[in-house]
Amino acid sequence: MKISAIQLNSQPNLGQNLEMAYNFVKKAAGKGADMVALPENFAFMGDEQKRLEQAEEISRATEKALKEWAVEFEIYLLGGGYPVPVENGKVSNCARLINPNGETIALYDKIHLFDVELSEKETYRESDMVKAGRDIVVAELFEFGMKAGLSICYDVRFPELYRELVKQGADILFVPAAFTRPTGKAHWETLLKARAIENSAFVVAPAQTGKHGKKRETHGHALIIDPWGNIFADAGEEPGMAMAELKLDDLKEVRRKLPALEHRVL
Template identity: 55%
Template structure:
């Protein structure tokens, strides 16, 4: 693992696939011009709309999203994470799928979101992700990269389940992605503290690309795409108002220093 720059992209995706991919490409270009070698896109980067529209267009969204990720990786010679898009199943539902792609356009890792957001919020909004999404059944993978470190995958609501991240750390994760479309209501209180908690308790870097702003009707996301270091320090924050990019250095020496000073992973009793 070497020192390198990573980017967490912040988008305002809408119910328009082509428009979203144009926005994503512009932000990827910005991240690369700022020196990023590892670029991550948020959950629902390619489509953020009503559930019925997502299902109706799922096949096209899945095909174009995967092709887009591979094209961007090759064009910009980066490793890229597509943080979540629908991949259709035979039963009329989809997997919320994250893909990690290398600079040659080769798939390195695939994760199907396991924790689905079925919540009634006090602001009056109700979310039933399970109405259209099948929960994944496999533990998130770790991809071991000599250049970028051991990369772990997760998606959005997963961040509330610390046992998932403990598993990733036990498997050797050094950098963990948390691509999200966190609601504005929950995000203002929980987003930052949850990311910092996952970084601190697993002494790892957290890269959290995010959705921001109003997408359609009542759907409004919190924003604040960020990168957090193993001590819980926020290295970069894209803010909460508009699309942008959070870029920060992933430093193996910093990782080693924190794990040496606070060797909590070695002190686990209940494993």
């Protein structure tokens, strides 16, 4: 299975972002990707209030585009996180996985919300606008004999989520993200490697990079990591993509040689 983790510099402009995402999906498919994963906030990023106000339009346009692209390029396509209106004036941060027939096979609402104070000038309160999800989501990728476990960004700091995904059969752990520059520099690669190693699973992490609007700045480095913790591909700091071939036999071999998942006590 050849997979591409896209890296974008999304802005508070829906049409521009969808055009940019489409071009990268097309490029990845042209290079033979069977599955393409887009990052968190790929359709709109940089002004949280406008994102909330435009959530219905963003959601409608995004879902239509994802379905059309999956069918056009005959690929699995993960929309890594976009706003979907829910009750009480809030949105969910939703990841949608679509198969090559244009059918939605999984929906995941981000469980862990990014409420942090990194400095006096950099504070985030995702829960002010987003309703947290509750469901753990694993989807079958039938043609490839593997299962995909879904998560989004801040989720990566909670290893119990990924252990549960693997207990439910996940072979590939998806972590589409918009990691801030300071936390990304400090923790991004380490956390992703840890999730891969401790679960003997592939990790695919599409990312945002650069400045978004006037204030937000992200780390970049979309990564694909193997079950041994080796980095297959790193997109660096510019918009682009990480690509790699994931082989089920390689995953099985790691789990055979080091059967830590079978040795769990708790």
